[in-house]
Amino acid sequence: METATLVQTIANSVVQGSVYATVAVGLALAFGVMQMANFAHGEFFMVGAYVVYVLYALGGVPFPAAVALAFPIVGLLGLATERFIFRPTRDNVLSGFMATAGLAFILQVLVGQTWGVGLMRSIPTPYMGIVEVGDVRLGWQRLIVVPAAGAMMGLLWFFLYRVRLGKGLRACAQDREAAALLGISNNRMAALAMFIAGGFAGVSGALMAPIHAVTPYMGHAIIVTAFVVVIVGGMASIEGAILAAFLLGFIHTFVTTVFDAVVATMVGVAFMAAVLIVKPSGLLGRVKA
Amino acid sequence: MGKALGLAALTAALCVAPFVVREYYVEILILLLINAILAVSYRLITTTGDWSLGHVVLMGVGAYATALIAKLLGWSFWASLPLAGFGAAAVGFVFVYPLLRTRGFGFFIGSFALAELLRLVWIKFHDPFGGPRGMIGIPPVSVGSYQFYDAIPYYFLTLAIVALSVWIMYRIDKAVLVGNVMKAVYMDEALAQSVGVNAPKYRTIAFTVGAFFAGIAGALLAHRLGAIDPHNFDINTMVYLIIWVVVGGTATFWGPLIGLVVMTAVFEATRPLLEWRPLLFGGILIAFLIFLPGGIESLLAKIPPLVERLRRPRLGRRTL
Numbered sequence: 001m002e003t004a005t006l007v008q009t010i011a012n013s014v015v016q017g018s019v020y021a022t023v024a025v026g027l028a029l030a031f032g033v034m035q036m037a038n039f040a041h042g043e044f045f046m047v048g049a050y051v052v053y054v055l056y057a058l059g060g061v062p063f064p065a066a067v068a069l070a071f072p073i074v075g076l077l078g079l080a081t082e083r084f085i086f087r088p089t090r091d092n093v094l095s096g097f098m099a100t101a102g103l104a105f106i107l108q109v110l111v112g113q114t115w116g117v118g119l120m121r122s123i124p125t126p127y128m129g130i131v132e133v134g135d136v137r138l139g140w141q142r143l144i145v146v147p148a149a150g151a152m153m154g155l156l157w158f159f160l161y162r163v164r165l166g167k168g169l170r171a172c173a174q175d176r177e178a179a180a181l182l183g184i185s186n187n188r189m190a191a192l193a194m195f196i197a198g199g200f201a202g203v204s205g206a207l208m209a210p211i212h213a214v215t216p217y218m219g220h221a222i223i224v225t226a227f228v229v230v231i232v233g234g235m236a237s238i239e240g241a242i243l244a245a246f247l248l249g250f251i252h253t254f255v256t257t258v259f260d261a262v263v264a265t266m267v268g269v270a271f272m273a274a275v276l277i278v279k280p281s282g283l284l285g286r287v288k289a
Numbered sequence: 290m291g292k293a294l295g296l297a298a299l300t301a302a303l304c305v306a307p308f309v310v311r312e313y314y315v316e317i318l319i320l321l322l323i324n325a326i327l328a329v330s331y332r333l334i335t336t337t338g339d340w341s342l343g344h345v346v347l348m349g350v351g352a353y354a355t356a357l358i359a360k361l362l363g364w365s366f367w368a369s370l371p372l373a374g375f376g377a378a379a380v381g382f383v384f385v386y387p388l389l390r391t392r393g394f395g396f397f398i399g400s401f402a403l404a405e406l407l408r409l410v411w412i413k414f415h416d417p418f419g420g421p422r423g424m425i426g427i428p429p430v431s432v433g434s435y436q437f438y439d440a441i442p443y444y445f446l447t448l449a450i451v452a453l454s455v456w457i458m459y460r461i462d463k464a465v466l467v468g469n470v471m472k473a474v475y476m477d478e479a480l481a482q483s484v485g486v487n488a489p490k491y492r493t494i495a496f497t498v499g500a501f502f503a504g505i506a507g508a509l510l511a512h513r514l515g516a517i518d519p520h521n522f523d524i525n526t527m528v529y530l531i532i533w534v535v536v537g538g539t540a541t542f543w544g545p546l547i548g549l550v551v552m553t554a555v556f557e558a559t560r561p562l563l564e565w566r567p568l569l570f571g572g573i574l575i576a577f578l579i580f581l582p583g584g585i586e587s588l589l590a591k592i593p594p595l596v597e598r599l600r601r602p603r604l605g606r607r608t609l
Contacts, residue, residue: 037394088579093394094340098535099578101528105571113564220524224405227398235395262413269406273387276399280390 001258004135009257010250015142017249018149022204023222024229024241025156026197030078032173032236033193034186035093036086038078039100041226042219043107044198048074048205049214050111053123056209063126063210067148070206071199078198082191090190104219112216125210141211148207152200153242159196160238169193173236224265225252228272234285243283307444315440321553322444322451323509328533328545329458330502335539336468337495338475339396342527343384343404344503349522350377350407351504352511356424357417359512366430370450370508377504378497380407385496389489392478401524411519423518430512447509454502461498462542471495525567532574538584547585 001009023045030036038044048070056066085103089096127140159166171179172189180186212218229248233240248268255264275282307315331344351373358369384403391399411418418424430437430446437443462468473481474488482488511517529552537548555573559566577584 031394035394037398085575085579089582092582094397095578095582097394097397098340098531099575101531102571102574102578105525105528105567105574109565109568109571117564224402228402231395231399231402262409266406266409266413269402272399272402276387276390276395280395 005257007134008136009253011136011138012142012257013250013253014246015138015145015249016253017246018146019204019208020225020229020249021242021245022149022152022200022207024226024233024245025153025238026200027226027230028233028236028238028241029156029169029200030193030197031230032238033169034086034090034172034176034190035096036082036190036194037093037097037100038081038194038197039097039223040081040104040107040219041197041201042221042223043104044074044077044201044219045205045208045222046111046214046216046219047077047107048202049209049212049218050115050205051202052206052209053115053214056126057123067203067206070202074202074205075195075199077202078194078196079191081198082194086190086194087187108216108219115216117216123210123214139211145207148203152203156196156200156238165192225268228268230282231272232275232282234282237282237284240282240284303448307441312440315444317553317557319440319444319447319513320510321549322447323506323513324530324533324549324553325546326451326454326502326506326509327530328537328549329455329542330499330506331530331534332539332542332545333458333462333471333502334495334499335534336462336475337471337492338392338478339388339492339496340393340531341388341496341499342397342401342524343407344499345522345527345530346404346407347377347381347384347500347503348507348510349411349517349519350380350500351507352517352521353411353418353424353507354504355508355511356427356517359428360424360426361417366508366512370505373508374501374504377507378501381500381503382493382497384500385493388496389492401527404527405524408519408522419518421519423516423521425516427511427515427517429515443513447513450505450509454505458498458502459542467491467494528574529570532570534584535574535577536584538586540583541586544584544586547589551585 023041026044027038027041030038051070051073052063052066055061055069056063061069081100081103085099086096089099125139125141127144129140131138131140131143160170161167168179168184169189169192171182171184172186172193176186176189179189225248229244230241232248233242233244248271251268251271252261252264255267306318310318327344327348331341334341334344354376355366355369355373358364358372359366384400388396388399388403411423412421414420430443437446470481470486471491471494473486474491478488510521514521533548533552534545535548536552537546538544552570552573555569556566559569562569581587
């Protein structure tokens, strides 16, 4: 590989890793706090993309505002999922997970029947133009994903480590009964975790909408990768998810450059199987997956 | 006695059914029988507590195996059927090795990712798998010059193979040294291991045997449809399998079959609502998991005590 291609591929990898990180962090957070495994996380990503389609492409709302609005809108969807699916099935991780597979079906049908199934939605690119640094060329639309993801991770870190409510989330993740004894409501923490998880998935879908094929079934491709990321990172570990997201971002981008996207997904899954064999708890996880 | 009577009635019904319904429904019955192997073999795996998301793809392994054997080697169905089973079992054996390190949720999504890997192999390699379009021209089953081409002969062929498969799995489920140990692994893995049960071994056996029968189901499907593609074995089909099993329940051997029959009926009844059907099925799945986690079988278990109570009204009531 030439140096120019190499640098270009590294830049692409960072972009890809940022997308994976914003998606997977929500999965890891919800799993860590209350063992909530959301199969419909990919559909949350899809709904975020449709928020941009409806507000920005159809409604004329400025792109940044539409992306920002995706957070509360999809966050509320997460909140509802916690209240009506995860809370009644809390004693069994698998039934919550299977029930959200049903939710994925429901969201696909609702979105498909409202805005059409067949054609992908075309969304005008808000940030035209290409940045050139030396030999590296990146579209603005792809480039803004990186600082956006960085800002989201920073905010999440601040919230979890500096804000009282966020500390409550971490307490609940460490020991939910002890947290409950200290007056931290498990129900409220679970709801909060799902609100944040939904919001993150929504914003990443919203950011990717202009450069992604927006269809009701776009969540499927992202969910496979997101699951691989959280298993590699160590299920409940947010730091692990971020690390694994960038690792997978690099693996996928490099393999895609050399071979193609299908081989990249295969290599990603094989990497996951290898991690499971060598270190079942994932890279930074403490418990077995 | 009651059991034997029920079995005789079921056999009679299954033998008469194809002659009294329209041909379209015979095709549905064939699919129902094939899916019966799938549902029962899936339950076999769940008895150890492992819920897989790769079972439908293992069925696909059987389908692709029989298609390749028939088309490339020209061997007959009777040779490719067991080979399809063993092929799926071999893949299952390889899959379960990394998955043994996980339990519950990790097993679920780990098996999903591995299954996707295999599906991508089918999509990626046009030669020999046919890529996204899949494989066509899979020959019908034949014995000598006789071809099982029409629906009714294929129905009875399927019925015989399904009955044998289900019977074998029933024996495994009831066998003290296999089925009961699998359930012990599910109930308390640590306790089972402390009395000398090699839990990973039994989880591997369950997964591999389940994969074998999924492969048999796949071979039956491939020879009936004549064409298969990777979409036949995608996650949507897998979620439908889970819906059957959840609706029926997994505590008893017959639970998944009840779920399969009920949900196939619902599926056929909602044919006019084609594009809304996934929403309905998703809603049913959620409703069952929340309100009736034991499935329909848990309702049936409540019937005998209820009948008993109605038969012998409590004395206190009578004096009123």
